[in-house]
Amino acid sequence: MGKKFQLWQPRSTDCPESFSHLANIVKDNRKFEEIVQLNYGDHGLQDALDSITRAIKENKRIALYADYDVDGTMSCVSWIWFLKAIGYDNVLHYIPCRFEEGYGLNLDAVKHLIHEEKAELIITMDTGITANVEAAYCRNQGVEFICTDHHKIQQDKMPDCVILNPKLHPEEAYQELCGCGITFVLLRQLGREFPISSLVWNDILALVGMATICDVVPLNGVNHKLANLGVQALFRSQRPVLKEILRACSIGDQIDEKDVGFRIGPRINAVGRLKHADLVIQAFIDENPGDLIKYMGQCNEERKLIQAKIVEEAHHEAQKYDNDRVLFLGGDWHSGVVGIAASKIAEAYWRPTWMFGRKDGMCKGSARSIPGFDVTLAMQAVGELFAKFGGHAAAGGFSFPEEREPEIRMALNRYAEDIYESLPDIWQSKIHYDCELPLDLANLKLADELSNMKPFGHGFEEPKFTLQADIRNVVFYRDKITGEPKHTAVTIHHPFGSQKIMFFNEVHEELEFTKTARFIVSASKNTFRGTTSLSLMGVDWESVC
Structure with a gap:
């Protein structure tokens, strides 16, 4: 048992004898099957392609309706870059307001697109799979409706329309x-009818890589393959907005999935969390995006402060439900940051966690889970207790009337208890x-071997290893502001x-009095003042003697 985790579980009992052996262990542990050539086929594509091709050739008014995250x-x-590349401008986009409209389609927005914007075809992206009411309204109005979404299908809310869902x-x-x-996938097929340049495809692929990493899909x-190609495309891109984002995030000669997931993604998401995500769209289509990119950074800094306050308050709330199997926590919290x-909170208490903000009699929030528990x-x-919900196994969004809070808490705990x-x-x-990592393999070649496997993320997690070693010395680095x-x-x-093994944002005083310890670590390269060395990041540890 470590200091942070109750159980350390090996994926393999093999002890690597070489770096190639280690690489095989890592891939086998993930049951990873490399894809040489991406080939989605025509599954569900043809009806969507026929409708969109016809709309473009007939110059119909196309409305793009998208969710507000990355x-x-x-x-x-x-879509906007593709349509611009083929010279099609009879198009508009619509991003719902997280605070006033919430997640998913809403009928008022659809009515606005049809009656005021004169949309003749509505295409959804990253949303719409539960929009049965909105799709029915479009059909009654003679407006084509195409749903492209990847979220779980709820049969009772599935729209009667053209659906492209993986x-x-x-x-x-x-x-x-x-x-x-x-x-x-859809645009690549559409590109057979309406060709665009390889430079535009590169830039679109960069967006796909960013979304794949930031949406934390397996x-x-x-x-x-998409994430890897996307990161490479992002680094190659000469599009001003993408170069400006890299500069704003201080990303220079190298870029990897951590830069995308922890530096670029949060800036994009922060705008939709605190303001309106339409500003993100404007930044990506603006000829001079500098000011908007700077604004993204400001939103992200504000988001960090709000988040810290919510986490602190949530810790106090969680103490009230110490015996609950799940945490269902509400407060005067920003619904875009919960x-x-x-x-x-889910990681700290190791319990499925729902958190929400209360406002005007309604509660809106997000759920996060632990491995093995599907929050959706x-x-x-x-479901009958929620006004709206959706998501994946690990995360979801929801809303409900405030008076149902105790009832939902009780119902979710009953479900979890079963x-x-x-x-x-x-x-x-x-x-x-x-x-187990033999100490003689803990050198720079290890980082090189692991780097060749990138990108890492959900479902292809960054490798972690145990190693046992005698401790030479322990140093604590102090906060520059507090001195602690x-x-x-x-x-x-x-x-x-x-x-050296580094534990960032963690103080382990007991290590000063420990002679030998077992550590769980991750490994990467670190370049400082022109010198590249192996960097070991501490994840957990236990004393041996």
Whole structure:
């Protein structure tokens, strides 16, 4: 048992004898099947292609309706760049306001698009799979409605329209595409009828990579390929907005999935979380996006402050429900930020977590889960209590009337209790590691080998290893503002001298009095002042003696 996790679980008991052996262990642990050539086929595409091709040739008014996160906005931008490249301008886009309209389609917005914007074809992206009411209204008005979405299908809310959803694909590998991924599939097929330049395809592919990483879809063979190609495309791109984003995030000679997921993505999402995501679209289609890119950064800094306050308050709220199987927490919280906060709380308490803000008698929020518990299935089980909900196994969004809060809390806990009876291990905090790492393999070549496997993410997690070593010394780095200890640096004895293990934002005072310890670490390269070395990041540790 470590200091942070109750269970350390090895994915393999093999001990690597070489770097190639280690690479095979990592891939086998993930059951990873590399995709050489992406081929979605024609599954569900033809009806959508026929309608869109006809609309373009007849110069119909096309409305693009997209969600407000990275996946939705990048899907929308993909469409705009494609249509601009073929010279088609009879198009408008619509991003709902997170606070006034909430997640998903809404009938008022559809009416606005039809009656005021004169839309003749509405295409949704990263949303729409539960829009049965809105699709029926479009049909009655003689307006074509095409749903491109990747979220779980709820049969009772499934729209009667042309649907392109990877969940309907017969091959499991393609079922996990994100919204921008399925948009890319559709645009590539549409490009056979309306060709565009390779430079535009490169830029659209960059958006697909960003969305695939930021939407945290499983990086199976298909998504890993798209994410990898997308990161490369982003680095190659000469489009001003993409170059400006890289500059704003201080990304220079190299870029990887961490830059996308932790630096670029939060800036884009912060705008939709705090303001209106239409500003993201404007930045990506503006000829001079500098000011809007700067504004994204300002929103992200504001988001961090709000998030910290919510997390602190949520910790106090969680104490009231110490015996509950799930946490269902509400407060005077910003509904655009509670999702990130819920992730922190779910990890801290190792319980499925729903967090929401209360406003004008309604509650809106986000759910985050732990491995093995599907929050969207949980909401489906008590669906009649929610006004609206949707999402994936690991995350979801929802809204409900405030007076139903106690009832929903009780119902979700009953559902979770039933699962606990048969699968209690779900509620034990655990971490998986790939294998034991011999100290003689803990060198820069290890980082090179792992770098060749990138990108890492959900479903193709960054490799973690255990190693046991004697401790040479421990140093605590202090916060520049408060002067209090903030980071822990452990120097261990190594066959070739010494090696440092860093625990960022963690203070482990007990290590000062520990002679030998086992660590769980991740490994990467670190370049400082022209020198590149192996960087080991501490994840957890336990004393041996």
